[in-house]
Amino acid sequence: MSDSKSGKTVTNIEAPAPTEAIKAGRNLAGNKPSTAVGRFKHNLQFVRGRGALEITLVFAAIILVFSVMSIADPKGFPFLDANNLSGVLTQSIPLMAILAIGVGILMIAGEFDLSLGFALTFNAVVFVMFTKSVGPEIGILAGLLSGVMIGLVNGAIVVFTKIPSFIATLGMGFFWGGASIFINGTNAAQLPPSLSADGSWFEFLFAHNFGWFRSQFVWLILIGVIAYLFLQRHKLGNHIYAVGGNAAAAKAISISPNRVKLMAFGIEGLLVGFASILFVARIPSVQPGGSATQDFTLFAVAAAVVGGTSLLGGRGTILGMIIGAALIEVIKNGLILGNAPGFYLQLFVGVTIVIAAIFNRFMEGKAS
Numbered sequence: 001m002s003d004s005k006s007g008k009t010v011t012n013i014e015a016p017a018p019t020e021a022i023k024a025g026r027n028l029a030g031n032k033p034s035t036a037v038g039r040f041k042h043n044l045q046f047v048r049g050r051g052a053l054e055i056t057l058v059f060a061a062i063i064l065v066f067s068v069m070s071i072a073d074p075k076g077f078p079f080l081d082a083n084n085l086s087g088v089l090t091q092s093i094p095l096m097a098i099l100a101i102g103v104g105i106l107m108i109a110g111e112f113d114l115s116l117g118f119a120l121t122f123n124a125v126v127f128v129m130f131t132k133s134v135g136p137e138i139g140i141l142a143g144l145l146s147g148v149m150i151g152l153v154n155g156a157i158v159v160f161t162k163i164p165s166f167i168a169t170l171g172m173g174f175f176w177g178g179a180s181i182f183i184n185g186t187n188a189a190q191l192p193p194s195l196s197a198d199g200s201w202f203e204f205l206f207a208h209n210f211g212w213f214r215s216q217f218v219w220l221i222l223i224g225v226i227a228y229l230f231l232q233r234h235k236l237g238n239h240i241y242a243v244g245g246n247a248a249a250a251k252a253i254s255i256s257p258n259r260v261k262l263m264a265f266g267i268e269g270l271l272v273g274f275a276s277i278l279f280v281a282r283i284p285s286v287q288p289g290g291s292a293t294q295d296f297t298l299f300a301v302a303a304a305v306v307g308g309t310s311l312l313g314g315r316g317t318i319l320g321m322i323i324g325a326a327l328i329e330v331i332k333n334g335l336i337l338g339n340a341p342g343f344y345l346q347l348f349v350g351v352t353i354v355i356a357a358i359f360n361r362f363m364e365g366k367a368s
Helices: 020-030 036-047 052-072 082-108 116-134 136-161 165-184 201-206 215-233 235-245 247-252 257-282 294-306 318-337 343-367
Strands: none
Touching: 052 318, 082 116, 082 215, 082 235, 082 257, 082 294, 082 318, 116 136, 116 165, 116 257, 116 294, 136 165, 136 257, 201 215, 201 257, 215 235, 215 257, 215 318, 235 247, 235 257, 247 257, 294 318, 318 343
16 A cells, blocks of 8 residues: 555555464363362362372371371370370471461572571560560560561562572571570570460460360461462462562563562561460470571471472462471371381481472473
C-alpha cells in the first residue's frame, strides 16, 4: 500500500491466526476441575514434585511402623504412650518445625543462616534477663525483638557487603554465642520458678499439658497457618519465591532483591526469637554460649531440605518444612526409645542431610 503524502510504500502485516496448539493450551489453562475428586487430584499434582507429598508418605509409613512396634511391645517401645506423645513429641516437633519454617523461608529467598543455634541461646538469655528485671510480658517482647534484630543484622551484612550468607552467618553465630556470655556470664540463665510452675499463665500458654499434646502444638498450628497464608497466598511470599528463583529476573519486574532478603532474614529472626521462648518454657534454664543449641542449626536445615526446600532457592512449602521436622524428631525419638547409643543421633543427622540433598537434587532435575 502506498502513502500519497510521503510517497513511501507501507506494507500491512497481519498477525497470524492462533495455532491449534495455542488454542489447546488456552483451553487447558481455562479448564478447572469442578468435582471434589478432580480438585483433589489437581492439588496432589500441585504438591507433587515439591517434596511435601513424598515426605508425607514416608512420614506416614514410619508412624505406622513405630505404632505397630509400640502395640507389639508397649513397655519396650512406648511410642504411643501418652507421656511420650505429650512430653516429647508435642514439645520437640513444634520447636523444630518453627525453626524449620524460619530457615526454610530464608532458603527459598536464596540464603542460609548458620547462626541459628547461637541466636536461639542469645534470644533465650535476653528473654530470661528481661523477665527477671521487668516482668515476663516485657521479657517476651524483648526475646522477639532480639530475634528480629539478629536476623536484620545478619541480613544487612549479607545484603550490603555481598558476603555469602554461609560465611557471614557462620562468623556471626560465634559472635552471638560470645555475646550471650558477655551479657549474662557463664552461669545458666534461670527462669523464675513461679512462671514455670503449673497454673501460671506463662506455663498455660507455652508449656501446658493437655493430656495427649501440649501448648507448643497449638502454637505450631497457628504459626503454620499464618506462614502458609503469607508465603503461598500473599504477594510478598511470591516475591520471596521470585528472588530465590532468579534475583535478576525479579529485579527486572521491580522487585527489590535486597529488600526481600532483608525481610526474609527478619522473619526468620522473629521465628527463632519465638522458638527461644518455647525452648525456655520447656527447659526453664539456658546455658550461655550456645553449646546446648548448636545442633538446632543442622537439624532445622535438614528438616527444611527433607521437606523439599531447594538448596538453590525458589522452591519449598510450609507443609514440607513441618513434615520434615516431624520426621526427624520422630526418628530421633524412635532411636532413643530403642536405646540406641547417643552417637547414632549425630550419625543420623549427617546421613539425613546428605540423603535429603540428593533427593532434593533429584526432584529438581525431575521437575526441570
